[in-house]
Amino acid sequence: MNILVCIKQVPDTETKIVPNQDSNFIETNSIKWIMNPYDEFAVEQALQVKAANPGSSVTVIRVGKVHDTEALRTALAMGADEAILVEAEDNLDSYMTAKALKGSIDKSGKSADLIFTGKQAIDDDCLQVPQLLAQMMGIPSVSVVVGFEQSEGKLVLKREVEGGALEVYEAESPVLVACNKGLNTPRYASLPGIMKAKRKPLAKYSLSDVGVQAEDRRVHYSNFHLPPEKPPGKTFDASDESKELEVVQQVVNLLRNEAKVI
Amino acid sequence: MAKILVLTETSGNNVKPVTLEILGKLNGQDIEVASLGELSSEAIEQLAKHGASKVHTLRGENLSVYSPEGYSQAYSGFLKSNSYDYVFAGATSQGKDLIPRLAGHFDAGMASEVTNFVIENDEFHGTRPLFAGKCLAKVEIKGPKPHFVTVRPNSLGLPEAPAPNSGEKSTVEVNPGTIRAFVKEVIKGASEKLDLTEANIIVSGGRAMKNSENFKILDELAEVLGATVGASRAAVDSGYAPHNMQVGQTGKTVSPSLYIACGISGAIQHLAGMRTSKVIVAINTDPDAPIFTKADYGIVGDLFKIIPLLTEEFKKTLS
Structure with a gap:
């Protein structure tokens, strides 16, 4: 089974956010970058599915800028097999990001039997990429997933909705699963895992490699400002x-x- | 005038308040409303009163329960046979899941969870929080139409003087297509209360609650106020409360009219998730706790003493 995990690198939750000089994004110098917290549940679930389905492989994909730390290496150290990085600025909109993910999956030639993502990225908080990517791939998606079971080729997914109620979905592969906190407990990367991660393959593409142009931007931001005190x-x-x-x-x-x- | 469709959801016989907030803000535009499934006569009346010129109820097979594929197919078919400039919906559980997929059907842009907007010369200009509200930005949408917008519940407020319209009813047959991931069961939540994101009053507990048992005193206070109970990440990570109660950057972002923070120190990621609450009350033993910098009314004291007293006083005041 080919398992793909889409992750994002975001400022640490303790970061004090300051608009940049042009007010068209935030000041990104001196930010500590981490793997988007919800994506850790996605990586963990992918690794659990791999363990339960011998012969499977886990590929992590990230679209974004290269900073000092690399969330893809963290995912590889946790146990993912290979990684794809699509180098881009940090402020892509959701449509461009989903298109870049789709483009990189096509380019890698990998089938997507299961795609895991976090339910949202905690930087732009758009909650669009999982659903957009699934629509672009022509596969179903289930978001805000807190329960994942696999039996006899069927998947049973629990999606959390208002008031703590759960929608129980039945689906078959291929499906995109957007993970929420509570789904599992992400493992820490072990020291041997970190060592091994350095030798695992990491493919790099540019945005134009994966077919994304400047005209693909749908959402334009300006006037970044702090909320009134x-x-x-x-x-x-x-x-x-x-x-x-x-x-x-x-x-x-x-x-x-x-x-x-x- | 921009031609706008507002997708509505119902709760019992009524439309969800966020739909009425959106309709109120769209006053002056050509507004129609669509819903999947029948609407009660009360709901249609509410929509007309708030400015809907037409109310379309969409009907088709396998649409009695939500599914991202079925609902997006159904709405997509309806949208393709009409020409709207904008499609609005509330940023509810369903809206947040459905609208991006629906936008994908049109390769169209979407502004998520705006907290304010205007439509000027048929152009949408919105404001939305990013980084869980640590920052705000202006947002505009370009590219193929319709453009999609979700609005965070409780942020616009209900209109004081809604402008009524005819609310002419139409029923439309739609085709949900093949639904590959479908809901076979819905497990009800433990609480019948409003979700945190829609609640008007929230009582929230932090690490100082010490254990899950103690959340009972928050439940009692919430009961008197008709509030929903929340928790900080520290309380959730310590196992005192489930994650669906978490308020903050890795939980829910809320904007109730009253937020009562009990034993919450006010980590930056918690403040981000609740700072847009209209009135904030904080109870903490530590006078230097950062939560007090955001509180309208701070009480330095022992929450285990203060909360039961608050419950009693509110009971007296509200009876």
Whole structure:
């Protein structure tokens, strides 16, 4: 079984985001780059499927800029077999990214029996690439997946929707699965894994290699700015037990009569 | 005037509030609404009252339950036999999954989860948060039409004076095509409460809750307020609450009118997910906790004492 995993490299969640000088993206110098957290669940699930289906291979694909760290190496160190990097700027839109992924899969000549992605990238938060890629590939997709079972050629996938309800999907390969936290516990890369990863194949393509042009951009961003700071609020000290009731009454009163939210 | 289709979802007999928020904001445009499946007469009335000139209900086989393939095929067929400039939908669980796939049918661009927008000279200009709200940007769409937009629930607000229209009803037969990944069962969530992303009031617990048992006091407070309970990543990672309750950059981004943060210190990735809440109350023993910099009303104190008192006071006030 050919298993593909699409991953993205994003700023660490603790990063303080600052717009760049032209306000058309963020300042990317001195950012710590990590594998998009949801993609770790995708890599892990791919490795579990590989283990359950002897003879399978896992290929990780990333579209993006080369930074100091390389999320593809992390995935290889976790146990993926090979990697494809499509070099591009960090600010591609979802349509270009999906098209580049599709182009790189076509170019690699690999069949896509299963494609895993994270449910969203935590940088642009668009939640478009998994569904767009599946549509471009002509295969079904299930997103926000928290349960994955494989039995007798059938897949049972649990998708989380509002209020913690689950839609239970039945599907057959090929299908794209966009993974959510809760699906599994991603493994850490072992030291031998990290050593081995250095020798695993990593193919590099350019955007034009995979058929993506500047005209493919659909979404244009400008005026990146920080959200307005709130004026300082009121703080009440109820660390002294005798003050507790008074403070609570005051706050409830303010919520009702000043903020008018209850 | 731009010709716009708004895709709606229902909850019981009513349309989801986000549809009405969108309709209100589109006041002045040529607006039609489409839904998969029958709409109640109340729902059609609500849509007409909020400016829908036409309400299309789409009918076809295998469409009683959502599937990305079936729903996108069905809507795609309908859109191809009409010519809309823009298609809007709420950024609900379904909207977030369906609209990108539907946009893919047209090789069209999509703006995800905008929190505000205007349509000027038939052109859409939106604002959307990125990096879980640490940053905002202006967004525009180019390329083949229709252009697709999802709107984050609770961000536009309901219109104060909606402009009514005729809400003329039509039924359209659609073909969902082959559905290869289909829902064979829906397992209900533990809570019948509104989802965090749609909730008007959220009571959220952090690591200081100490264990999952203690979340009961948040449930009691939530019960009185009609609120939904959330949790910080620290609480989720410690196993006190399931991931579907997580608020923050690797959980849900929320914007309720009232957010009560209990024992949450306010890590940057949590603040990113809840900073657009209209009013924030924070309860923490540490007066220097970063959450207080975002709070409208901060209470420095022991949450295990404060929360039961809050529950009692709210009970009195709301009765």
